[in-house]
Amino acid sequence: MSIESLLGLNAFSEGTRALPKMPKKINNSQFLIVALGAGILLRLALMPFFAHVDLFSEARRVFYVIENDYLFDNSHRFVVFYIEVIFAAFSTLFIDVTDGLFHISDPTQSVSSIIDYGYFLNDPNIYRHLFFFKLPYLVFDIATAIVIWKFVENPSHRRIALLLWLFNPLTIFSTYIFGRFEVISLFFLAMTALQLKYDRVFFASVFFAISLHCREINILFAPFFLLALIDPKDHWLRNAIVLMVSTTIIGLLFLLPNWLIDFSGGDTQLFVDPTASTKGDTLNKLLSLGYYWFYPIVICLAALAIYQWETSYKPKAERFVISASVVLFIYFGFNVHSVHYAAWLVLMPILAMQYDKKVVLPFVALFGVWIVLWLLKTDSGVFTLFLAAPLSTDFIGLGHFPSFYNKLTAGSSLDLFQSIQLMRSLFLVVMGFFAYRVLRQRG
Amino acid sequence: MTKLPRSLSRPLRIAFGLWLSAFGNSAIAASTEILSTNDLSKHVDSTYQVSGIDPFVVIKLEDEATTAGNITVDLGTEISDIKLELFFKSRQSIFDPHYKASYRVDHFPVSLKLPTGALKSNILRIDIVGCPSCRLDLSNLISSDQSSRSSKLLEPIEILNGLKQLNADGQVLQLNDWSLNDLGGTLTEFEITADDPFLVSPKLDLSTRGLAGVYFKFEAPSSNQAWDSYQFFYQTEHHGFSLKASSDMRISQNKHGQESETAELFIPLSFLADDFPPSKSLKQIRLDLPLIDGKWALLESKLIHDSQLEQYLALKPKQLVHTKLQRATGLRLIKKSLLNVLADRWFVASYLLLIITVIIVFFRAFRRYK
CATH class of the missing domain: 2.60.120 (Jelly Rolls)
Incomplete structure (x- = not known):
């Protein structure tokens, strides 16, 4: 199979057409090939050389399942998990993992100890391990790039959209340096948007349901996905049936893995820490403002739902993409969580370029704010000048960046804590800037 | 009184001393x-x-x-x-x-x-x-x-x-000079008696120049663990036995159901001479054992010379972590990382082949759409 057919180049009618107001030296198909080639090479260059304890912890769980034949247990993020299991099983053709490097004595302890991680870092085959762990991410990352290329139609916009996806520091860091699986979740969300664009509600619902098994945060998009299915031009009964069918598909696919595992006698609590707080506690904490960001987010999301209802004359995909973008702007305006979660922010605004949304400048601002914020707000080895590599603190010989910054600014009013607060505020400003650009009506 | 020149006075004084010594004069x-x-x-x-x-x-x-x-x-x-x-x-x-x-x-x-x-x-x-x-x-x-x-x-x-230099044949460590802690019996047959079992070598005082590492051959009782943890300590002129200068190993067990197995172990120490600060002398070594009940025996122990490294490298534990007094930084760190990567030759070859393939495939696709 040729690379052209893999990329679906033959299907693009405008693929070889000369573009208006664009340099004519390189056509669209060539642009796609060069961008993807460069993107893949950049990713290949990073994949084997950056490790993080979370990646190792995930790999331990994967090999635990393979080694003990627990393939019909663990319903948690099971789509991502089984994709990783398949690639890890493939990797055993090239790496011997029988020496107990990935052994877990207690599967309910999700994060590996530093000692175990130390052994992993010193393993002579670590580069192979890192390459194979990240291989599924590369596949889904490039697949997402192709979906973006198909989704955005304007020839100049799609080029920018592709470049933003392939070369943005958030996705590259989160996936190939920090080594997390966000791109798998984003791929299924991109597919959801693509199906909505072509009014394929059934497939959109299936892809959306699959995305729920990749990242829990996607549940926030669910009401906006269902709202986007309502078409005011259609009869209310048709809308009701569409909503009901879609809800059923999503509900069934969401619950199915748990049911099947229960039915087959599997253990859905395989990796669940029994000492962790119960769901009831979490909900109580949430509602009692234990999470300070909860109520502002609820208010903003409600406002967004009203906005989406009032703009229901727009295409389904547009409403879903814009709402999903703004959901994340609201979410990240009030909490920043871990450094790699910001990768969720990238996809939807890029897809919004299909609807003439000018997001390049907000993206540039986001990259700047994100880098500075996480240089300041990090722990050792997570995000330093040498990013997530274990080399990080030793490479510059100055310790990890927050300590260095603390020493540098000792006694000044702009100390580490103040600087972090300032950058968090700027992060909120950038989210507002983004929201303005994607909600703004043009023309 | 005119003093004699030093060149003359010294032999005279020595001769006088010898004369005194010969005739048994005192004080x-x-x-x-x-x-x-x-x-x-x-x-x-x-x-x-x-x-x-x-x-x-x-x-x-x-x-x-x-x-x-x-x-x-x-x-x-x-x-x-x-x-x-x-x-x-x-x-x-x-x-x-x-x-x-x-x-x-x-x-x-x-x-x-x-x-x-x-x-x-x-x-x-x-x-x-x-x-x-x-x-x-x-x-x-x-x-x-x-x-x-x-x-x-x-x-x-x-x-x-001065320090002894290791010759190209390495040096066998005589087993009768080792001391045992929390271990009962002799070195050729012992059991663990308490919770901190280790073996300490005799004084070595050996130059680290040419030292590739230490080799152990021992008989260990089987355990039902995925691995057993061993710990290795070494004394240099900078420090005694210290956690800050030690090596941790995990040795996988045989799965053949035998009561005991003969294990061979090579612990690299070539970094001692290149470390910062460099260690000039290896004074003593110590091997801490996992808590496994049964009969143990240290069968052989040797200090290995650089020229023997190839022969022993296969015995280096795959799971091995060195804790050192000072970690490498900057260019030393890059050099060390590069050497680690190059050590996995099959990986490097496949990785480069993959990159070249990607370049060729995309280049050909690019030309096709001209």
Whole structure:
């Protein structure tokens, strides 16, 4: 199979057409090939050389399942998990993992100890391990790039959209340096948007349901996905049936893995820490403002739902993409969580370029704010000048960046804590800037 | 009075000394200059009180004393049993710890037999070990008094005349000199008796130049664990046995259901000479064992030379973590990482092939759409 057919180049009618107001030296198909080639090479260059304890912890769980034949247990993020299991099983053709490097004595302890991680870092085959762990991410990352290329139609916009996806520091860091699986979740969300664009509600619902098994945060998009299915031009009964069918598909696919595992006698609590707080506690904490960001987010999301209802004359995909973008702007305006979660922010605004949304400048601002914020707000080895590599603190010989910054600014009013607060505020400003650009009506 | 030139006076004085020695004359006390002291407080009566944990005196001998094969030391104190350490090689007032002779002394004055050719300079340091409350009279510290010729010369209990160099065949560590902790039995058959079992080698005092690592062959009882944790410690001139300078290993067990298995282990130590700060000498090694009940035996232990490395590298545990005093930074770190990558040759070859393939495939696709 040729690379052209893999990329679906033959299907693009405008693929070889000369573009208006664009340099004519390189056509669209060539642009796609060069961008993807460069993107893949950049990713290949990073994949084997950056490790993080979370990646190792995930790999331990994967090999635990393979080694003990627990393939019909663990319903948690099971789509991502089984994709990783398949690639890890493939990797055993090239790496011997029988020496107990990935052994877990207690599967309910999700994060590996530093000692175990130390052994992993010193393993002579670590580069192979890192390459194979990240291989599924590369596949889904490039697949997402192709979906973006198909989704955005304007020839100049799609080029920018592709470049933003392939070369943005958030996705590259989160996936190939920090080594997390966000791109798998984003791929299924991109597919959801693509199906909505072509009014394929059934497939959109299936892809959306699959995305729920990749990242829990996607549940926030669910009401906006269902709202986007309502078409005011259609009869209310048709809308009701569409909503009901879609809800059923999503509900069934969401619950199915748990049911099947229960039915087959599997253990859905395989990796669940029994000492962790119960769901009831979490909900109580949430509602009692234990999470300070909860109520502002609820208010903003409600406002967004009203906005989406009032703009229901727009295409389904547009409403879903814009709402999903703004959901994340609201979410990240009030909490920043871990450094790699910001990768969720990238996809939807890029897809919004299909609807003439000018997001390049907000993206540039986001990259700047994100880098500075996480240089300041990090722990050792997570995000330093040498990013997530274990080399990080030793490479510059100055310790990890927050300590260095603390020493540098000792006694000044702009100390580490103040600087972090300032950058968090700027992060909120950038989210507002983004929201303005994607909600703004043009023309 | 006109003084003789030094070139003439020295042989004359040596000849005079030898003449005295030959005729058994007594009481020629060589005048000795005390250059410095450490952890010794001088009193008004010119005696010295030991005032710290590292008491020593640095002296300058008269020339004739350096040619004799022995010196008489008198600290002018009553003692029962102490240790004297004579350091005899220095550069710019810093004494090399690898050149010393140790003596067990139970009375003063005492005649000490010097290592052959030891006193190449006339600066000597005498350390007083095991006498924390002694009051010393150093007025007649050194003499070449031969009146006690009939009394026995005290032989050193330990001589360090520089570091031993490891030859190309390595060095077998004799098993009868090892000591055992929390282990019952002999080295060829022992059991774990408490919760901190380890084996300590005899003193090595070996140069790290050419040292590739340590090899162990032992018989270990089988356990039902995925791996067993071993720990290795080494002493250098910078530190004793310390967690900050150690190696942790996980050795996978055989799965054949045998009661015991023979395990071979190679622990690389070539980094000692390249480390920062570099370690010049390996003084002693220690192997901590996992808590497995059953019969153990240390069958063989060797220090491995660089030229033997290829032969032993396959025995290096796959799961091995070195904890070092100082971690590499900057260019040293990049160089080390690069060497680690290049060590997995199959990976490097496949990785480069993959990158070249990607370039070729995309280049051809690009040309097709011109």
